[in-house]
Amino acid sequence: MRSNADSVWLVCSAEEAKLAKYRAQLLEPDKKAGGKGEGFDVLKSGDARVALIGFPSVGKSTLLSKVTKTESITGAYEFTTLTAIPGVLEYEGARVQLLDLPGIVEGAAMGRGRGRQVVSVAKTADVIVIMMDATKSNEQRRLLETELEAVGIRLNTKAPDVVFRQKAAGGINATVKLNHIDEKMIRSILQSYKIHNCDVMIREDIDTDEFIDVLLGTRKYIPCLYVFNKIDSVSLEEVERLSMENEGRNVMISCELDLGLDILLERIWEELRLVKVYTKRRGALPDLSDPICLRPGATIETVCHSIHRGLASHFKYALVWGKSSKFSPQPQKVGITHAVTDEDVVSIFTK
């Protein structure tokens, strides 16, 4: 019979072995763990998702532990974090999921280690925070961007203004004014994807590649902030120099000294561009304590869905007060496709 001491030792070593294996997977290609490009299994929750992407040990877990109630283990060694750790940022009545992720290394998107899983999770984010170590070279940024681009993420660019409407019949109708691609080309691309009936409206001067991107829907256009941590360890001149670069997208912080964290949260909030809407019942004052937080582009229909599932099917009309009312400060009577803006007050009327 095995002694107690022995089994304790066995348990520890099995645990250690598992951790060592995970660590190795972060660096080595592994078909099972990272090859297929599946993300980590973390349910989306809250009003939006922000993903922390960076090389090992730049301070991602330290940041999560500082700004949310979740404790993510930190350490002076690489690959302390082995999976996705969600925390919640509470900001102006919104609840935003902040995801701490394992560090990635060059070649991550090609399946090097679990990097592929990490960048796949980034693809589901509403805002990406690329985190860097201010004491290291700025080369970090380009490498990280390359990894994200390799899985189809386009940082800080808007999706081209193209509208497709597939139909049962009627052929291809294209409304385009382009320099880099003509109507004939558009027809032949659509036909090569076996689309024979569709209306296309292109309101921007795009090229062939961009057209295919939109057609396949494979690209994700995600805003990104570049956060330099550990500014306690670099000179003031260096901090100033970095903060001037990159059109206001560089944010300088020190998790250790609690520097710049408020500014970072404010900048994340700006990039999320969440639309806060208050609901109001007939004859009552609007409920200002409990806003509905919606993604950019929200309409009255989105408001209905977030109140309850069946509401849209009983919708008759809505009244809106606020910037989206063309009679502001008076309310406007609107239909279900009306786009709402931040701070609108909405009353829904049903059949």
Ligand SMILES: Nc1nc2c(ncn2[C@@H]2O[C@H](COP(=O)(O)OP(=O)(O)OP(=O)(O)O)[C@@H](O)[C@H]2O)c(=O)[nH]1
């Ligand atoms: N000087 C300094 N050190 C910091 C700061 N923030 C974090 N660190 C240290 O950096 C090391 C790495 O921090 P982590 O939070 O574990 O880094 P990580 O990016 O989560 O690392 P992985 O999970 O391994 O990818 C730890 O030793 C932290 O104490 C900071 O603002 N200044």
Ligand SMILES: [K+]
């Ligand atoms: K670490």
Ligand SMILES: [Mg+2]
């Ligand atoms: Mg970590």
